[in-house]
Amino acid sequence: MYNDRELHEECGVFGVFGVDNAASLTYYGLHSLQHRGQEGCGIVSVDNRRFHRVKGEGLVTEVFNEDNLRTLTGNMAIGHVRYSTAGGGGIDNVQPLMFMHSTGDFALAHNGNLVNSIQLKTFLEDRGSLFHSTSDSEVIAHLIKKEVDNRDRIFPILEALNMVEGAFALLIMTASKIYACRDKHGLRPLSIGRLNNGWVVSSETCAFEVIGAEFVRDVEPGEVVIIDVNGLQSVDYSKFKHYNMCSMEYIYFARPDSDIEGINVHSFRKETGRMLYEEAPADADIVVGVPDSSLSAAIGYSEASGIPYEMGLIKNKYVGRTFIQPSQELREKGVRMKLSPVRSIVDGKRIVLVDDSIVRGTTMRRIIKMLRQSGAKEIHVRIASPAMTHPCFYGVDTSTYDELICARIPDKEEVRKQLGADSLVWLSDEALHKAAGNRKELCVACFTGRYPTALYQSIHEVNKDKSKC
Numbered sequence: 001m002y003n004d005r006e007l008h009e010e011c012g013v014f015g016v017f018g019v020d021n022a023a024s025l026t027y028y029g030l031h032s033l034q035h036r037g038q039e040g041c042g043i044v045s046v047d048n049r050r051f052h053r054v055k056g057e058g059l060v061t062e063v064f065n066e067d068n069l070r071t072l073t074g075n076m077a078i079g080h081v082r083y084s085t086a087g088g089g090g091i092d093n094v095q096p097l098m099f100m101h102s103t104g105d106f107a108l109a110h111n112g113n114l115v116n117s118i119q120l121k122t123f124l125e126d127r128g129s130l131f132h133s134t135s136d137s138e139v140i141a142h143l144i145k146k147e148v149d150n151r152d153r154i155f156p157i158l159e160a161l162n163m164v165e166g167a168f169a170l171l172i173m174t175a176s177k178i179y180a181c182r183d184k185h186g187l188r189p190l191s192i193g194r195l196n197n198g199w200v201v202s203s204e205t206c207a208f209e210v211i212g213a214e215f216v217r218d219v220e221p222g223e224v225v226i227i228d229v230n231g232l233q234s235v236d237y238s239k240f241k242h243y244n245m246c247s248m249e250y251i252y253f254a255r256p257d258s259d260i261e262g263i264n265v266h267s268f269r270k271e272t273g274r275m276l277y278e279e280a281p282a283d284a285d286i287v288v289g290v291p292d293s294s295l296s297a298a299i300g301y302s303e304a305s306g307i308p309y310e311m312g313l314i315k316n317k318y319v320g321r322t323f324i325q326p327s328q329e330l331r332e333k334g335v336r337m338k339l340s341p342v343r344s345i346v347d348g349k350r351i352v353l354v355d356d357s358i359v360r361g362t363t364m365r366r367i368i369k370m371l372r373q374s375g376a377k378e379i380h381v382r383i384a385s386p387a388m389t390h391p392c393f394y395g396v397d398t399s400t401y402d403e404l405i406c407a408r409i410p411d412k413e414e415v416r417k418q419l420g421a422d423s424l425v426w427l428s429d430e431a432l433h434k435a436a437g438n439r440k441e442l443c444v445a446c447f448t449g450r451y452p453t454a455l456y457q458s459i460h461e462v463n464k465d466k467s468k469c
């Protein structure tokens, strides 16, 4: 598959409790979260304690239709959109996962990656567990049902969450409740909203707007929110709590109209653009952002510098998700199909080209080449995040050290030369924290190598063993 942006989010989750046609609302919720995963999606609903599921590979609009949505009856549902690595695809890994068990059936939808899933899988297999998927989400399910006892479901859930390490925003749905859980490091977002007399839970708040729900609050790190006919109840599974939200959610993944832990994503990006100008001014005629996620930062740079913002690159939104490009020549054409320079705007201009991040560098190199072919005189690249030098273990597909251009080539001047830019500057780590309201805690591990959790397994093991989700 051709990666136009080189970086992929892993998943999005959405749930509805106590509202008629919960599955239809979940469909709209997932549609708003489609940017978080396009490989597969699914919805499980509960009606009269009976579970119904539809899932498939593809976009939300491809998997669901009026007929199959009609089979998802009931006033509670959870859904999932998924991105997978090459080895982690397949229908078995499409969520929500469903489990039939003597202690009661349940469905599970997970966003994030566990860092100790290999160890836990071995532990569980040694005790007789059989795994159906390669997703580490299944590990959580097996931990929840490993003890057969008559205690309330919350107890095995709390025990299971205490055994897993890593990133998760997790929805577990039983016949009468939804449990919304967030990892104790606070790496992945999860918010609760109110809709009529019921509740909705979403990876991002942008989905609330679409269905007319009102934001209530975020699920806290280390918290399990139990949603049932009695309303919301809160239980902490851990006293250890940190607010290490993934900074890439702000920088790249989340939709600009989402608010994450009280910070609007567009405003954050605009602020990084302003700071980028303060840290790295450039003498230029126009500011151009790489569509779509860099546009807010480009507007910020333009406002701070007084250099006009121009639509120098256009993204074709109607290109299919996948198409085969065996040769370099066809790959080059692939970029033009997805992203084209506007010759009449860039010709003869000195450009400040703002992008949110550089991962492998291949896309940036091609964009610079295209802009030069369209007559750009100078190209000053400004990146609205620090240089990415470390892989992510928490569910974001930032590949390995070898594939990250800034890990492979520590000399930034050499990176500039390889990309073909006239100048190239990244945002500082300090400015990133400032843009997020001066918050002290924020995961910036892919820029600094300071991971907020212990790492139990190497990135090679993570990629080899399981799908990302």
Ligand code: SF4
Pocket: 187, 245, 246, 247, 248, 249, 391, 392, 393, 394, 395, 396, 398, 443, 444, 445, 446, 447
């Ligand atoms: S390492 Fe980077 S991509 Fe991964 S969670 Fe931390 S900030 Fe996000």
